[in-house]
Amino acid sequence: MSxxxxxxxxxxxxxxxIFPLLLGLRVDRAGWPVAxxxxxxxxxxxxxxxxxxxxxxxxGQRFVHDLAGYPAPYGIELVGDGLSAILALLIGxxxxxxxxxxxxxxxxxNAFYSGYLLLVGGLLGMVLTGDLFNLFVFLEIVGLVSYxxxxxxxxxxxxxxxxxYLFLGTTGASLYLIGVGYAFVATGTLNMLxxxxxxAALGYGDPMVQAAFGFILIGFMLxxxxxxxxxxxxxxxTYAPDTVSAFIAALVSTTAAYxxxxxxxxxxxxxxxxxxxxITDAVLIIASVSIVxxxxxxxLQSDLKRVFAYSSVxxxxxxxxxxxxxxxxxxxxxxxxxxGHGLMKATLFMGAGVLASAYGARTVxxxxxxxxxxxxxxxxxxxAGLALVGIPPSxxxxxxxxxxxxxxxxxxxxxxxxxxxxxxxxxxxxxRLLEALYFTPAAEPDDADVAADxxxxxxxxDSSVVADGGVDRVATERIIVVAVLALSxxxxxxxxxxxxxxxxPVFGRFFK
Amino acid sequence: MxxxxxxxTTRHAYALFVLLSAIGLYMMIANENLVKKIIGLxxxxxxxxxxxxxxxxxxxxxxxxxxxGGSPYVSPLPQVIVLTAIVVGISLTAVGLALIxxxxxxxxxxxxxxxxxxxxDE
Numbered sequence: 001m002s003x004x005x006x007x008x009x010x011x012x013x014x015x016x017x018i019f020p021l022l023l024g025l026r027v028d029r030a031g032w033p034v035a036x037x038x039x040x041x042x043x044x045x046x047x048x049x050x051x052x053x054x055x056x057x058x059x060g061q062r063f064v065h066d067l068a069g070y071p072a073p074y075g076i077e078l079v080g081d082g083l084s085a086i087l088a089l090l091i092g093x094x095x096x097x098x099x100x101x102x103x104x105x106x107x108x109x110n111a112f113y114s115g116y117l118l119l120v121g122g123l124l125g126m127v128l129t130g131d132l133f134n135l136f137v138f139l140e141i142v143g144l145v146s147y148x149x150x151x152x153x154x155x156x157x158x159x160x161x162x163x164x165y166l167f168l169g170t171t172g173a174s175l176y177l178i179g180v181g182y183a184f185v186a187t188g189t190l191n192m193l194x195x196x197x198x199x200a201a202l203g204y205g206d207p208m209v210q211a212a213f214g215f216i217l218i219g220f221m222l223x224x225x226x227x228x229x230x231x232x233x234x235x236x237x238t239y240a241p242d243t244v245s246a247f248i249a250a251l252v253s254t255t256a257a258y259x260x261x262x263x264x265x266x267x268x269x270x271x272x273x274x275x276x277x278x279i280t281d282a283v284l285i286i287a288s289v290s291i292v293x294x295x296x297x298x299x300l301q302s303d304l305k306r307v308f309a310y311s312s313v314x315x316x317x318x319x320x321x322x323x324x325x326x327x328x329x330x331x332x333x334x335x336x337x338x339x340g341h342g343l344m345k346a347t348l349f350m351g352a353g354v355l356a357s358a359y360g361a362r363t364v365x366x367x368x369x370x371x372x373x374x375x376x377x378x379x380x381x382x383x384a385g386l387a388l389v390g391i392p393p394s395x396x397x398x399x400x401x402x403x404x405x406x407x408x409x410x411x412x413x414x415x416x417x418x419x420x421x422x423x424x425x426x427x428x429x430x431x432r433l434l435e436a437l438y439f440t441p442a443a444e445p446d447d448a449d450v451a452a453d454x455x456x457x458x459x460x461x462d463s464s465v466v467a468d469g470g471v472d473r474v475a476t477e478r479i480i481v482v483a484v485l486a487l488s489x490x491x492x493x494x495x496x497x498x499x500x501x502x503x504x505p506v507f508g509r510f511f512k
Numbered sequence: 513m514x515x516x517x518x519x520x521t522t523r524h525a526y527a528l529f530v531l532l533s534a535i536g537l538y539m540m541i542a543n544e545n546l547v548k549k550i551i552g553l554x555x556x557x558x559x560x561x562x563x564x565x566x567x568x569x570x571x572x573x574x575x576x577x578x579x580x581g582g583s584p585y586v587s588p589l590p591q592v593i594v595l596t597a598i599v600v601g602i603s604l605t606a607v608g609l610a611l612i613x614x615x616x617x618x619x620x621x622x623x624x625x626x627x628x629x630x631x632x633d634e
Binding site: 133136137140143144147148151156157159160162163166167170171174177178181184185188190 | 533537540546549553556557560563564567587589590593596597600603604607608611612614615618619627631
């Protein structure tokens with residue numbers, strides 16, 4: 001029964017993507033209800049899947065569905081295990097949050113909601129597939145829809161950012177395809193588990209196998225945006241509509257990183273890393289450079305969305321480092337950080353969107369004194385920002401802690417030092433934001449009046465919603481979404497044990 | 513020397529794949545004209561398709577319609593992969609050209625260097 005969830009999770013949003021456009025011929029605003037209903041069902045199904053693969057339901061811990069009934073090495077397999085279920089749940093939750101947020105912000109067109117649903121379907125496909133070529137197809141679906149959604153902003157620069165992303169993203173996917181081609185020629189199979197046995201039989205020192213991994217790694221580094229292949233990312237995140245920035249920043253690189261973890265540990269396995277110390281060292285060095293340079297570049301930016309974009313380069317560097325460490329602890333940290341980073345970036349981009357539409361604030365300087373005018377949004381951005389730094393209690397602490405712990409366990413003191421350094425750098429650029437929000441007086445004279453009025457009202461919580469929603473009519477639900485996501489990053493601090501229990505069977509296979 | 517000749521005569525399709533992909537990639541990076549960048553990208557992808565098709569070639573291989581005591585069969589999988597990848601490539605070209613049309617109507621140029629200046633890309 002539960003294995004039917006897998007095709008349903010992918011097919012439902014893909015099929016539903018037709019309806020906003022189709023109904024749009026008759027009804028003007030058909031997109032939002034369709035997207036909302038689909039996202040809710042997807043989130044429900046993802047929860048059901050997570051429950052079914054969890055150790056507490058007593059069911060199987062790995063579900064396999066053969067598409068169209070063709071058995072595994074010949075047909076395409078969909079696989080749901082603890083790792084993919086966690087990612088599917090993240091996609092479901094963020095998807096619902098984004099639709100709620102998008103109701104008043106838009107982009108308000110039926111085409112946007114069609115693209116959005118295609119993106120959800122593509123992301124779920126990437127997470128649930130057990131076939132290397134199928135992964136390429138979903139990777140390209142995600143890519144194509146991302147380009148279109150980023151360009152949906154009115155600004156011409158959005159099209160420029162999207163085109164840049166298209167060139168680099170397509171190159172990345174094609175490099176991945178070359179890697180899959182090499183591995184396919186070497187083994188004659190495309191099924192992930194089947195290929196794992198074939199590769200082991202072939203030997204990990206085979207140049208064909210090494211080349212295959214090299215191409216796949218570079219392809220994903222382009223898609224994940226690891227320095228120096230990150231150049232598409234700041235433009236794409238900055239010029240995209242606020243809703244799209246939040247969605248893409250939270251999920252697109254995240255699923256690509258998930259796919260890299262899956263291929264590195266399920267297909268090439270930890271023995272491949274052990275047999276090729278040169279590749280492992282290269283991964284660790286690139287990741288470390290990405291962490292440091294990404295953080296430094298984030299520090300230099302003035303546009304807030306750019307700060308967050310470069311910060312993603314650093315955070316994903318950390319996840320890449322965890323992949324190269326071959327340590328169970330570090331990989332556990334990487335999965336937590338994937339989820340945590342998704343939620344934190346969704347909060348930060350959505351919060352930035354609220355402040356941008358209420359006060360036109362786009363740069364760090366614009367944020368001066370905004371905490372008095374929009375206390376809830378500012379507070380929640382501060383919570384997510386501090387979580388990004390890794391201040392406990394937050395999910396950011398857990399992710400960084402386990403990756404650093406894994407580095408220490410493996411004796412990679414360099415990586416541990418880089419993670420510590422990046423925490424300090426993150427603190428500096430988040431600190432700049434907090435300083436502007438809380439400690440810099442607002443520049444314009446009329447701001448003082450607004451602040452005084454708010455202070456007079458005395459009931460801080462209620463008046464702040466009115467202030468946030470009142471000044472330039474920001475819908476209350478947008479602020480609520482930001483608050484819920486921000487608080488979830490704090491609440492997940494308690495989730496280390498359940499996550500470990502869910503990942504245990506998967507990691508048991510990775511590190512047998 | 514004989515080794516080199518051997519590679520050229522028996523593996524020329526693979527050499528062509530490398531050459532075609534590299535030329536396409538170089539064109540995408542070095543050419544400032546956006547449409548030519550797309551053409552370069554297409555060439556790069558075509559090189560990859562060529563690799564898959566070549567890898568599936570088998571001397572004396574028959575179409576994989578299995579009959580009793582049949583000859584060696586050709587694996588249909590690479591062909592299917594290439595068909596799918598072609599479809600993906602066409603969609604990408606379409607999206608890319610649509611974006612270029614929009615950029616052209618907005619800024620009146622097809623040159624990447626001119627666009628970088630207008631957009632203020634660092």
